[in-house]
Amino acid sequence: MIAQPKTARHPESGASSPLSVRDLTVVYREKPALWDVDLEVPAGQLCAIVGPNGAGKSTLIKAVLGLVPVASGQVRFFGQSLEQARKRIGYVPQRGSVDWDFPTSVLDVVMMGLYGRLGWFRRPGRLEREAALRCLEQVSMSEFAERQISQLSGGQQQRVFLARALAQNADLYFMDEPFAGVDAVTEEAILHVLHQLKGQGKTVVVVHHDLQTVRDYFDHLTLLNVQVIASGPMDETFTPENLKRTYGERMRWEA
């Protein structure tokens, strides 16, 4: 049943939002990386987090997932704690965060998405292989299943990470710069998956760096620069005024 299209999970009446962040502050050494962040992510939408370099975009994702220590604040997923909601959360880290010369195959990496579900001491078997293959199909990487991962291009690596997260069959996805430095085919594949996920009623939070495309790709926008500058529906939030406040007088535009 993993990663197969299913009918949208209807938000129960009065259900809490997929991600609700309150007063989140993260401090590296002395300098705050995130300051008093409040964020409500609406269900079933594609949400972008945008901001200049060093604005804390990746840190925000890592902090809500418990990957970096949090100085203060509260994070709830579907009204639950991280531990309770863990199985409903999928994560696509930056592809540069791992060593792609690791001795393993594409299919093996995708199956890692099932490890949380498998539980202790159980090895992935035939069912897991099939589920992983279906996820590879969704990102058009089926023919690479047995490849050693060092033979992949950057875009292919990104699609493998995406497939691994799909295998988790989560309701809320966090993706850290999935569009960074990928080829056109991969960009198409990622967009296709994003829309598929949305069609299944899932929520996706994406750290994005490209102001040119953000309006076309996403429904909801959060502008971040250590603090949340603005957050809301794309049309209301993507304004010159807000962008200027986010990127500031320093005008340190991203490449």
Add this chain to the structure above:
Amino acid sequence: MSDLLLIFTDYTLRNVALGSAMLGVVGGVLGAFAVLRRQSLLGDVLAHAALPGICLAFILTGAKAPLILLVGGGLAGWLAAWLVLAVLRHSRLPEDSALGVMLSGFFGFGVALLTFIQHSNNASQAGLDQYIFGQAATIVASDVLNFTVLGGLALLTVGLFYKEFKLLAFDPAYAHSLGLPVRGLNTLLTSLTVLAVMVGLQTVGVVLMAAMLIAPAAAARQWTDRLEAMIGLSALFGAMAGVSGALISATRENLPTGPLVVLSMSAILLVSLFFAPLRGLVWDWARTRQHRRRVRLERLLLDAHVLHTHGTLTPQALAERRREPVAVALRNLEALRSLGWAQEHPQGFILTPTGEQKAHELEQAMRVLPQRVEGSS
């Protein structure tokens, strides 16, 4: 051959070989994870840090039972690893500095304790210094049993937590996001490495132990792209080095086992680095060379083709076009001929149909490349 048979008949040699082989297997398996997690140096710290633990165990218990000393060594190694992690978490010291400081600090303390013990007129202290470079000849059947239990425990645990360790080595942040207890798994894996070090203390000693963690894994990585196979090969290489080190030292006078085990392992690593298919340096080098040669010949063929179409494929014309001596041009034409791309002709040379065909294909392929601006050659 008769030397090899000694393994089955000679009691001492059998124990030494078994002990060394056990070390090779356990070191190989745990080393594979250490190398992939870029924690080879942590293994080195663990091993060196065992020395003060061994000395303290001796001082506290007065016993020389190997198992007690090994446990002391293991605990000290474990403490050192924990300290390294604590220092990294709470200070700005870079990782290599933290590792280096901990290694020399613990080892220095160990040497000081050793000297203290040696001057305390304790008659039973003789032989404690064997743990520095190892003294495999002292391995007896009860030691082999100890190694088997310690090593077996380590291997069994790796088997149980294989998929978690694999994910931990590849992508710890993702493992964390799945809800795996990453810190606990880290501690477990480090503790298993401590067990491997304990297996090696008597055979290769604290100084050479790191080699038995790093070298088998590094060699195995050369031969395979699959983790399972890498771990298996790593264990096999370690065992091979253990047995051959024991055999060589048994058949020659005055050759210590531990260093020979490490030397055997280094030999396996060298062969792997140079000759393993795909990753071996020799094949790498050969492939580059072959590729260069092919490109050079293709350029030559294209030049020859231009002259051929003007009907002037002579050594002189080729030499002029390529700005090379006529003798070189002649040799180049010979090369084309031996490939079956050119043949002699009353006016010099012409391309064979095969050569023309090949030249056309190359020209087609070149069209795809970005065009160079005319006259900018």
